Amino acid sequence: MVELVARxxxxxxxxxxxxxxxxxxxxxxxITSLAPFEDSTLLKPLKTALGVxxxxxxxxxxxxxxxxxxxxxxxxxxxDAEVPALDAAVTDQSDAWAMVALGGAAAxxxxxxxxxxxCAHMTASQxxxxxxxHMPAIIIRTKTGFEIMVFxxxxxxxxxxxxxxxxxxxxxxxxxx
Amino acid sequence: xxxxxxxxxxxGLTGNKGWRPVWRDPEPKAEYxxxxxxxxGHGLSTAYYLAKNHGITNVAVLEKGYIGSGNVGRNTxxxxxxxxxxxxxxxxxxSLKLWEGLESELNYNVMHSGRGLINLFHSDxxxxxxxxxxxxxxxxxxxxxLLDRDGVRAELPYLDFENTRFPIYGGLFHPRGGTAxxxxxxxxxxxxxxxxxxxxxxxxxxxxxxxxxxxxxxxxTSRGPIRAKKVGIVVAGRSSQVAAMAGLEVPIESHVLQxxxxxxxxxxxxxxxxxxxxxxYLSQSDKGGLVFGGDLDFYASYAQRGNIPMMExxxxxxxxLMPAIGKxxxxxxxxxxxxxxxxxxxIIDRTEIDGLYMDxxxxxxxxxxxxxxxxxxxxxMAEDRSHEVAQRHTFDxxxxxxxxxxxxxxxxxxxLH
Amino acid sequence: xxxxCPICGDRDRREFYYLGAADYLDxxxxxxxxxxxxYLHLRDNPAGVTRDLWQHEAGCAAWLVVERNxxxxxxxxxxxxxxxxxDAR
Numbered sequence: 035m036v037e038l039v040a041r042x043x044x045x046x047x048x049x050x051x052x053x054x055x056x057x058x059x060x061x062x063x064x065i066t067s068l069a070p071f072e073d074s075t076l077l078k079p080l081k082t083a084l085g086v087x088x089x090x091x092x093x094x095x096x097x098x099x100x101x102x103x104x105x106x107x108x109x110x111x112x113x114d115a116e117v118p119a120l121d122a123a124v125t126d127q128s129d130a131w132a133m134v135a136l137g138g139a140a141a142x143x144x145x146x147x148x149x150x151x152x153c154a155h156m157t158a159s160q161x162x163x164x165x166x167x168h169m170p171a172i173i174i175r176t177k178t179g180f181e182i183m184v185f186x187x188x189x190x191x192x193x194x195x196x197x198x199x200x201x202x203x204x205x206x207x208x209x210x211x
Numbered sequence: 212x213x214x215x216x217x218x219x220x221x222x223g224l225t226g227n228k229g230w231r232p233v234w235r236d237p238e239p240k241a242e243y244x245x246x247x248x249x250x251x252g253h254g255l256s257t258a259y260y261l262a263k264n265h266g267i268t269n270v271a272v273l274e275k276g277y278i279g280s281g282n283v284g285r286n287t288x289x290x291x292x293x294x295x296x297x298x299x300x301x302x303x304x305x306s307l308k309l310w311e312g313l314e315s316e317l318n319y320n321v322m323h324s325g326r327g328l329i330n331l332f333h334s335d336x337x338x339x340x341x342x343x344x345x346x347x348x349x350x351x352x353x354x355x356x357l358l359d360r361d362g363v364r365a366e367l368p369y370l371d372f373e374n375t376r377f378p379i380y381g382g383l384f385h386p387r388g389g390t391a392x393x394x395x396x397x398x399x400x401x402x403x404x405x406x407x408x409x410x411x412x413x414x415x416x417x418x419x420x421x422x423x424x425x426x427x428x429x430x431x432t433s434r435g436p437i438r439a440k441k442v443g444i445v446v447a448g449r450s451s452q453v454a455a456m457a458g459l460e461v462p463i464e465s466h467v468l469q470x471x472x473x474x475x476x477x478x479x480x481x482x483x484x485x486x487x488x489x490x491x492y493l494s495q496s497d498k499g500g501l502v503f504g505g506d507l508d509f510y511a512s513y514a515q516r517g518n519i520p521m522m523e524x525x526x527x528x529x530x531x532l533m534p535a536i537g538k539x540x541x542x543x544x545x546x547x548x549x550x551x552x553x554x555x556x557x558i559i560d561r562t563e564i565d566g567l568y569m570d571x572x573x574x575x576x577x578x579x580x581x582x583x584x585x586x587x588x589x590x591x592m593a594e595d596r597s598h599e600v601a602q603r604h605t606f607d608x609x610x611x612x613x614x615x616x617x618x619x620x621x622x623x624x625x626x627l628h
Numbered sequence: 629x630x631x632x633c634p635i636c637g638d639r640d641r642r643e644f645y646y647l648g649a650a651d652y653l654d655x656x657x658x659x660x661x662x663x664x665x666x667y668l669h670l671r672d673n674p675a676g677v678t679r680d681l682w683q684h685e686a687g688c689a690a691w692l693v694v695e696r697n698x699x700x701x702x703x704x705x706x707x708x709x710x711x712x713x714x715d716a717r
Contacts, residue, residue, distance in 0.1 A: 091635050091688065107635060107688045150640035162636065163687045164643055170686050451673035462669035464648065465698070510646040510682075513675040513699045518629045520642045553669050609669040610662075623668065626648050 043132035043189040050197045053204025054140040057196055060133040060181060066112040067105070069123040076121040083118040094161050094174055104161050105172055132189035136196065137179035143203045145180060148195060149173065153180065167195045214318070233398070234278075234405035239412050239437050243271045245592060246430055246439035248417050248453060249446035250274025252283035253570055253577065255400035255411075256585020257445055257592070262407035264586070265593035270409045271439075273432060275416040279397040282448055282547045282577060287470050287502050289483055289494065290579040291328050291388035292353045295344045298603035298616045299556055300351045305600045306583030307353065307387060313582060319399030321391050322497065328388030328483040329358070329366060331532075333377040337488075341383040348385065356384040367484060374531050377488045388483060390494055396581055420457040426565040427457070441566045443592055448548035450571035457564055461571065462553055462609045464625035467508045467546045468575045469517040471525065473539040475499030489528035493536075501539055503529060507549065507575070509626055517546040549575050553609060555628030556616035559587050559597070560605045568592050569606075574628055632706050635688045643686040650679040650693050653713060675699055681709060 044059040051057075070077055070088070081087060084097035088110055094103040100115030117124055136144060145153040149171075151164045156175035163172055169191065172183040184192045222229050245261060247254045250272045261267045274280075292307035294300045309316075310323050332341050338357075345355035356362075363382045364372060372379045405411055412434070419431040420442060429438035446453045454461045480495040490506035505525035508517045522544060529536045552558065552572035557580065559570045570588040573580060587601035597605075608614040609623070621627040629641040649671050656663035672678075676699060682692045691709035696702060 092637070107690050150642050152638075163689075164639070165686045449675070451671070452675055455672075460666075460670045460672065462671070464671050464673050465675070511649070511673070511678060511680060511698050512701065514701050516701075518641055518701075520640070610665045624648065625671070626646060 043186045047193040052200035055138040055200045063114045065127045066117045067125045068110045079118045131183045133183045141179040147199045233402045237410045242438040244269040245441045247272045247443045251281045252581035253584045254445040257588040258409045259404040260589035268408035273415045274413045277413045279394040283397045284394040286578045288390040288393045293385045301600045304351045309582030317399040317403045321395045323391040325387045325389040328385045329382040330485045331382045358382045427567040443568045445570045447550040447573045463550045466549045466551045467512040469546045470504035471544045473501040486532045491528035551625045553623040554615040554617045559601045633684045645683045645685040647681040
């Protein structure tokens with residue numbers, strides 16, 4: 035029998051540090067995609083279980099357990115929490131995404147180089163779907179930096195591209211001091 | 212006026228004061244047998260071949276700006292005959308043959324340089340596709356050599372052969388492909404057409420096309436009305452606007468294509484190199500500048516300038532293919548208006564109005580077509596039937612769906628080519 | 629060039645995919661060959677203000693109708709295609 039070994043998407047690649055930026059892997063307990071039907075009363079069990087309404091576009095909210103993140107037109111990700119039985123399009127995507135945290139004083143400079151968003155003007159808990167390099171990504175602003183999600187197959191590319199930019203920002207920083 | 216070494220020497224030693232304009236600046240006559248709207252490369256070559264091949268010299272070319280001010284003076288100058296599909300294959304083959312005799316034909320140095328063109332491939336599937344294309348090119352009577360990786364390395368040692376995403380497996384070498392001097396082609400045809408009696412009327416904007424009972428009778432211009440038995444619209448980039456003057460709607464959407472030139476460098480790039488997977492191509496001009504470009508900006512535009520993301524994409528692709536290019540500074544960039552047809556191939560055809568013909572839809576490949584386009588448009592206008600190498604390039608192929616020439620195999624939609 | 633997505637706000641051109649003229653919203657009746665030809669191929673293609681279809685591909689994925697001036701690249705209005713279709717009905 036082949037022994038399958040479970041690996042996280044960025045296993046062996048992270049953490050990484052360069053200058054004043056650091057990159058580490060986040061491993062959500064569960065990622066559930068949720069696309070509600072038109073009748074919003076169908077979402078009652080979710081509200082009862084998690085204690086919050088669905089966030090507005092471009093926002094995420096902390097729930098009783100985990101959080102709910104807006105991820106597109108009529109689409110949300112429930113991170114870490116169990117989703118109750120629900121009359122909506124619900125899919126388990128726990129193993130489909132790579133998720134990393136970019137922190138440190140230089141995090142905004144790193145994002146400025148690799149993402150077309152105006153990241154400096156995002157506030158904590160704001161969310162955007164955008165690009166990291168040429169990769170589609172979900173970007174969540176946190177108090178200390180950014181959380182970035184890309185399709186799991188892009189994990190190595192994500193780490194490669196972001197760490198390369200971190201090196202470049204660090205080198206630029208070293209030049210200017 | 213002819214040119215000679217003696218004359219060059221004499222003028223060089225006497226301050227170049229003896230040169231005279233090489234074509235006349237005539238007032239428009241009240242009537243011509245044929246009026247060509249558009250004094251670009253295609254319009255000028257049409258007028259030249261009307262006079263030369265068909266003996267029709269009572270012809271005017273009406274140009275809104277000045278000769279050479281449009282896309283013929285604003286392109287990346289590549290000349291090739293490496294098309295795959297019947298229709299395009301024989302047309303561009305004919306065009307390349309005309310290029311090869313153009314300097315003696317026009318007695319004008321258009322600086323045609325058959326320096327060789329290499330299309331790179333990066334996978335086994337792409338190799339098969341290029342092998343097949345090469346065979347098609349040979350069947351057409353043109354030249355194609357399939358190079359393996361070492362073969363490409365011998366010709367282009369400065370490329371990065373090992374890049375992770377698109378390692379170079381080989382290339383399809385088209386030795387007769389190359390470049391020419393873009394505006395010299397316009398000047399050469401202008402001078403030759405003028406010598407044969409064609410009136411080149413610059414600063415003359417066509418404002419309306421006169422149609423009477425389904426037949427064209429002339430044009431209204433910024434310099435007064437001009438009657439004509441036949442009118443040819445040869446204004447790629449503005450085809451929709453001019454066609455609309457005759458109440459016609461054409462299958463064209465205008466897009467912007469950018470190109471770039473670096474500072475002058477010592478000779479390094481001896482070929483035209485095409486990196487299709489990265490949407491990047493490159494040659495070096497005789498002045499030393501690296502001339503390169505990429506794909507469309509992918510939105511309709513008449514602005515003659517593009518946006519920064521496509522510039523970044525082209526630079527990234529250049530760096531991927533040829534890391535040494537990073538040392539060169541970009542001197543300037545520009546954008547041109549492309550007549551995009553749904554299948555990516557051009558149109559030389561009659562319109563539904565008697566005596567009104569169109570030569571349009573050159574997408575981003577009009578320059579290499581300049582000689583054959585004029586040859587075929589002149590044939591169509593003089594004989595009222597298509598030339599055999601352009602007979603598939605009709606308007607009707609879109610209506611019927613038969614005979615579309617989708618060279619890239621991407622589908623019949625304007626923004627996919 | 630930047631487009632203001634009605635859902636996501638002001639965003640860079642890189643996030644958007646361009647499809648073509650907003651004519652694509654007016655599907656002809658199936659089987660009408662001439663109308664299908666016009667729908668697929670013939671375009672006004674004005675050198676001025678156009679309406680075209682874009683998708684916020686790397687963003688919220690909404691289809692947008694963008695009114696813009698193609699000679700200046702000025703963006704005049706961006707609306708959700710689904711609203712445009714609803715209004716038309």
